[in-house]
Amino acid sequence: MPHINPDWPVYLVTAGVFISLPFMLLLNPGSVGLQAYGDDHPVAHTVENGSPDARYAIAESTAQGWRVEHFTVPYDQESMAVLAGQRGRPEWAHALRTGRMPT
Secondary structure (H helix, E strand, C coil): CCCCCCCCCCEEECCCCEEEECCEEEECCCCCCCCEEEECCCCCEEEECCCCCEEEEEEEEECCEEEEEEEEECCCHHHHHHHHHHCCCHHHHHHHHHCCCCC
8 A cells, every 4th residue: 555645735626536646646436425327418328336335546656657556445335225215216226235227
């Protein structure tokens, strides 16, 4: 795991969601809130992580090039799936439980 100096400035960009540190970039390769979804814009598409776990990656610039580490973090997705179902979003409940859209 790369060392993160607490004195480095941190920049959070909400469009694309990433945190930039000098010589390091914290990426969001997945989702904490919804692991699968479908949308019609800009064209019809479906995104699926294939797992209910939260995901993140750290990309570090080194003298040899970029080094990327991917991580998954389990969390209590069932409570969020129950809430989604209670709020009339059964497709979100399924996505939260499985990381896939219902077929």
